Amino acid sequence: MNLNQALAAPPSLHAFLTRMPGQLRLIVAGGTSAAARVALMAFAGCFFGAWGRSGYVFSVAAATGLLWGLDRGFTWRGREGSRLRLVIARVSAESVGWLLFTALTELAASSPSTGQAGPRNLLAAALCALLVVSTHLLVCYWFVFGSTLTTASVRVLHGVLLLPAWPPFAETAQALYRGRGDIAVGIWTAVSLSMLLIAGLTLVRAQYGWQLPDRVDHVDLEDQESPRYTFSLIVPARQEPVLGRTLTQLLAGDYPSRLFELVVVVSDDDLDRETREVAQEFAGRYPNVRIVTPSGAQRSKPLSLEDARKHCHGELIGIVDAESLIARGLLGYVNTLAVHHPGTGIFQGGVQLMNVRGPRWRRPESAGTLRALVDWADSGTSWWRARNCLEYYIWFMSRLRYQAKARFIPLGGNTVFVRREVLDRLGGWDVSCLTEDCDLGVRASVAGVTTAVFYHPELTTQEETPESLRKLVVQRTRWMMGFIQVFRKGDWRRLPGWRQRVLAAEMLLMPFFQALAGLILPTSMLLTFFLSAPVGIVIIFWLPLLAMLMLTLTEEAAFREFADAYRIRATPLDSVRLIASAPVYQLVLSLAALRAVMRLFQGKLEWEKTAHVGAHHVVIPGPARPALRGHGGPVLTPGTPVAAVLPAPAGAFAGSEVLATSGIPVASGVAVASGVAAGLAKPIGEVRQPARQLREAQIPEQLTGQRRGDRVFAPPGVQLPEPFEGVL
């Protein structure tokens, strides 16, 4: 034996088991299952005196739980079959076993000749176990995995197989009905406790960024490496009149222009003509701006990213949304991080919504009092804006950093930088996935890529909140559906550690929990009065509410931090409003979650199959843009700014062209959710623009000079607007 063989790992038990021949596998699995049942029955009988049917049921349930995965992972490994049929076969066999056990024990009890009840019933259980296991295996062998049956006979067979399940089903239903009060209390206790657990975990993770003082200021701006890495920044633009401003801002950054290139993705159709012209103008002027114009009528963000990836030459590929404000020193800091952490594959920067207060509300002309009131509540209020900004702050400052540490991160779709070799190894973006950013994060986590998340007010990408509450709900619905879509896609199951898998499931199923959270408050209150539960149980009902109260207090603290970091003047009234609005906002989120869940059950996830053509990723210029873009889902995780409302100045829309084009998607028959389409036609009067752009956009000499005032700085549809007064 040579040294290499000696050092090689011994063949693992797992490998040995899975290489077993089929018949032997059946025998081993069946034997294990039957033995486990008998042993558990004996355990229940000896320690709890449950020799009867309860003991039998316990043994079956416990054996199923303990040997979970035996069927799929071992017995039927490599065979394809319907899960439904597997379940039917199982239920049928178990019911037969239950009936047999009942009959045997009754028979033995009525005849006087037999001995003690314990051994007798154990024997009966052993018999049943053998019968059930062998029946199950045989049925599966022929019916589930070897079936060539036609549809009609399969239906008949389903019915026949389920026949023996009726008696135990009836008995169970009767027992449930008898104990319905206790069961209701028990279920709600379990719901409350799990909600408490989730609220507690959310609390801890929301505080992760502030848990230790040293964790707070984790970005040192003084620490700057000299520029070394080359960047490719992909700017997917679809009908972005503000593209010129974004490109200007990017070119005005302090990173040397020979070390980064901008890859602007604009489609070559007529819709994007205006945007394309802007981009072409930049490309003609700056050698490091490159335009990719893929053809195809229907575009989506992942498609654009994939198209652009082929043209990227930089070592780090970044994604920048066309309407966001990029910080000046961002590339320099990412370069520093990349130099210092050669092992890190992905760098996620912070994205921050900025307008805690809405624009001044104007009463819509020709609207009745009621409609005006609705309009005011929808878009004139700003309580939810503060909470929305805060969500972003907590998400990027704390939650994502925790996720990065826990090595399961749903990435954002903006201000994210990936090393090219990592991206290539991951196979790029999944164009069939609407939430390509979250999906990329999941796959990167599966591959063990480390992610660095950094957040500093001077480095964040700034965006704005949705323009109305209704659009917030639409946006949230989309995120949540995106999360569920990624959940269903199932990549997270391949995460290396069970903790990561649990974390992934918790995070991706958050819509359900959120919907539940909105139901908890009223239900618990009602149950307090109507359900005759012991005091201790009722207190348990209240615990999730108290945990949410703690979460609200944390949010208040975070809001003050946020206001400090961005020098927003926050009054005590703001804090009060923030706390008072928490339940309402929770209800809004629950509404969105319910919508998402309902659409899921209605089968509206159908579009996941056709999503790769980006049927909904149609962008309407001007006022309609945010909602529709949002629906197409270029950005579906909370980390990603969707529909950042930076409407072009009103002047840009003068003329009939825009108004005419805004009708295009509907006219062209593209499926647009009716709720979304309804919110489109509203014109936006306000000119809103974060002020930092003007404050920080100090254009280098080679850019400014003779060019100032040229169309570069006022491309069609873009005027550098006045600073937005409400923010700063």
Add this chain to the structure above:
Amino acid sequence: MTTSALPLLDRGTGTGSAPADSPRGRRPGGLTDSVVAVRDRISVWLLAHWQSIIILAVVLVVCGLVHGINQDGWPGRINDDEGTYTAQAYAMEYWGQIAHYTYWYDHPFGGWLLIAVYTTFTHAFERVPTAVAAARECMFVVHLVSCALLYLLARRLALRRVFSAAAVLLFSLAPLAVWYQRMAFLDNIAVMWVLAALVCAASPRRSAGAAIWAGVFMAFAFWSKETSLILLPAVYLLLRQHRDRRNWRFVRQNFLGFLTVICGLYVLYAVIKNELFEGAGHVSLIGATRWQLFERPASGSLLTADSGTRGMASLWLGIDPYLLCAGVVAAFPALFVRRLRMVAVLLLIQFAFMFRNGYMPYAYVTAMLPFAALCVAGMLDVLLPYYRPPAADTARGRSGNMAGSAFHDPPRDPVPAGETRSLPLRAPASALTPASAPTSASFATPLPVAAEPAVLATWIRLVAVASIVTAGLLTLPDHWAPKLHTALTADDSAPSREAARWYIENIPDGNIVVTDDNIWTDLELAGKKPEPIWFYKLDLDPAVREKLKNGWQDVDYFILGDLTPVTLNSLPMVAEGLRNSVVVKSFGAHGEIAIRKVIKPGCPATLTTTIPGC
């Protein structure tokens, strides 16, 4: 590249090696990795703390011996509250009820819940001779935990190890502490939780999690004894003193939030039972609170002669004048030492409350003891200059780093630098800035050569500490040793214990017996039927009177000690019953407790009678 050269990132992110090639990826929490990491952390922790561990172990053994030996025998059953809490713990363990009679919100029930948890898990009621002894066992554990927490708190307040140990010994060996901490009082449990909250509040990591625990423990203190909330301002200020501006908002919200929420559960409990507001036919939280705060007969101020408070104070000073007086004396200068200020405030708050004309509980002094001990030891620590052998500087500096600063001390924000654990090891600086915590600036600059006045001041301080310690060593053993000897040997509980045993062995079932709470649980545990009756409830509980239609005439036996006239006046039925009874057997040298048989009207006043119904 050193770590400090890296941009700060969260641990575990960004610093990993290159992405792994295997499709399953790198297992971040691989078994061997975590085992090695845990082993490393444990060994680092041991290296940093081995001295403290040894000192604490020795101190705890001493305290454990003093408090553990003869803990049932001394003090005797002089306070009925002990029995009440024991009985309530018994009711929790055996009946699943909060109290053995109607719970009327006298105190939150967390204290005896803890006792019940202890007795349930250790089977203490089944094990020990009397029920109260089981509860006292729990107190023994609580006291040891309190000692350990006090040591930890002292260390976190930058006391040197020897003074930390001295604080623990002062606290534990003072006769007052032996007296009160042995008894099954809720105050002991509350003191433990307050100390735990203080330890968390002074956490050198200044984490938001520590603030959560501080809030939770403070809420537990409330749940054990509601009066511990008067210490809340000082606990909050200690937390504030140790704050770090970068996460202070979260720390504050966590502390106050968790405290409020967990305390609020008590109100929620009352609301759910529909017992928050006063009403006919049920007890109420507000009613009980009003009675405790306003209607309970006040004990008077400390300044009033003949007041109950004055009497209580003289009782305490009679047991041990030294610790309390020294503590209060030391507390005033300690107010001017930043790191000791809050401890002094904790003591002085309680001291100040004695001047108010309110109800003075018997065990009020308990919560003053640890802080008095800490004030005394802390002031000695402040007085004693630091000694730095020139050669040992580097070695000590390194271990000092390990102990504290490298891990816990944020380099850029030295707000409460005086409290870091590394301070005592490396700081001759306090010799130059007497009676104040050195700032981190003084760490950084090399020490100047001490000038003449500084040397003089050092010597004066040395002499002062030496004389105080000498005086203490000369005085305390003389006064404490006899008392501790009594505590370790005297069996003052014997009468009560024997009375219970005698009754259980000699009086058959079927007799209605009225007894104090100490014996009540013993009779319950012995399975006496019908249920014994706690003598207070005979007069005060409508449910009990419902069962005994004829009042005292339905009672067969009394097992009671001597009741004060005030008590008897408030309990007319008990008084009448006692008047119509004869002593069957009395226990103790002076007849501390007696078993009496009630002579019903028309019956001869003899013990042995054959007339049915007598």
